Amino acid sequence: MVNAKTIHQENLTDRLIDIRQELHRYPEVSSKEFQTTERLKAWLTEAGYSILPLEVETGLVAEIRGDLPGPTIAYRTDIDALPIQEQTGLPYASMIDGVSHACGHDFHMTIALGAAFTLAEKKEELRGTVRFIFQAAEETTQGARQLIEAGLFEDGQIQAIFGVHNQPGIPAGKVGVTDHHLMGAVDTIKIKVTGKSGHGAIPQHTVDSVVAGSAIVMGLQSAVSRNIDPFEPVVITIGSFQSGTTHNVIAGSAELFGTVRSFNPNVRAQLPQLIERIATDIAKGYGAEAVLDFIPQVPAIDNDQAMTQIVRESVEEVFGNDAVVKPEPTLGGEDFSLYQQYVPGCFFWVGTGDDDKGVNKQWHDPAFLVNDEIIPDAVTTVVRTLEKALEHFRLNKEEK
Ligand code: NI
Numbered sequence: 001m002v003n004a005k006t007i008h009q010e011n012l013t014d015r016l017i018d019i020r021q022e023l024h025r026y027p028e029v030s031s032k033e034f035q036t037t038e039r040l041k042a043w044l045t046e047a048g049y050s051i052l053p054l055e056v057e058t059g060l061v062a063e064i065r066g067d068l069p070g071p072t073i074a075y076r077t078d079i080d081a082l083p084i085q086e087q088t089g090l091p092y093a094s095m096i097d098g099v100s101h102a103c104g105h106d107f108h109m110t111i112a113l114g115a116a117f118t119l120a121e122k123k124e125e126l127r128g129t130v131r132f133i134f135q136a137a138e139e140t141t142q143g144a145r146q147l148i149e150a151g152l153f154e155d156g157q158i159q160a161i162f163g164v165h166n167q168p169g170i171p172a173g174k175v176g177v178t179d180h181h182l183m184g185a186v187d188t189i190k191i192k193v194t195g196k197s198g199h200g201a202i203p204q205h206t207v208d209s210v211v212a213g214s215a216i217v218m219g220l221q222s223a224v225s226r227n228i229d230p231f232e233p234v235v236i237t238i239g240s241f242q243s244g245t246t247h248n249v250i251a252g253s254a255e256l257f258g259t260v261r262s263f264n265p266n267v268r269a270q271l272p273q274l275i276e277r278i279a280t281d282i283a284k285g286y287g288a289e290a291v292l293d294f295i296p297q298v299p300a301i302d303n304d305q306a307m308t309q310i311v312r313e314s315v316e317e318v319f320g321n322d323a324v325v326k327p328e329p330t331l332g333g334e335d336f337s338l339y340q341q342y343v344p345g346c347f348f349w350v351g352t353g354d355d356d357k358g359v360n361k362q363w364h365d366p367a368f369l370v371n372d373e374i375i376p377d378a379v380t381t382v383v384r385t386l387e388k389a390l391e392h393f394r395l396n397k398e399e400k
Contacts, residue, residue, distance in 0.1 A: 035161040182347060325351070
């Protein structure tokens, strides 16, 4: 166990690397981050943070009030791990069978802690309040929603929010920052197809839900290519198709389970109707019936221009003038976007890629690695971002 009391005496970077390795050893899957939450709580209270009384089972929000008055800015890190057996061969590999930090959320927590410790030491000169959100269950896109429902924005104090994800696809020393969409909207679809079962050799008395369901799967692919502007990315993936009990009985029902990804909110808004029309009309053509359940998950990451500018300046200050790169967006989802529905924010990618060190596996790979060398600059970038954001909203208020 790392003793937080020594943080002020020892070199912060060494301490953070110890913390990172400890978090890495004891990963916990989404919504089960009990030990992680306890560890974080101990480190943060020791550093002078108060834990806000939000009712969430795992995760926490830690607050520091500067000695000088000013606005409130939030910084969010995710804390959960994945149900993946680690295959990195690291000396500090996961001690938990079948669970590992294969998305680098241990790295994100460490950066947040580093920024939290640094700001705690500068409390006398801090103009305003910073809330560090250690969010559970990012991988299942439940955590942000739970915190919001628990009242994260209820007191109306938070003016803006920032967050970081590692990106092995960007070289170490570079940072991906954009004020356009960075990550996609995620929605879930369930399509229930109902036909009429019967003997496998006597189809004329049945309505085959497997055939109707298969036609719907194919039809949904053309839904994208024939109905959506080709310059607007949309993906519809049916990942699960459940039907039937045995080989010689025509199945009376089928259930299709899929994920839908998009960027543009206007395009996203059209999708439930489009998918429903295709599914129900195709089913009808086969004499079957289809019912769509469209379950919205998270919108696309939508970075605010002014907040993005603050991040860009901070990155250039810390990593160097040419460090900002334009990231290639992904339709992978990230529930940070839910916070952006309430306050302006910027989510950005810190490059960790380094072929010589083997840091080139993508997120969720069993051999996924992060890059501890980036920690000091990432911490300083977050600190500078938060300071600049406090300044931005303080000056804004004075102008008014
Ligand atoms: Ni992740």
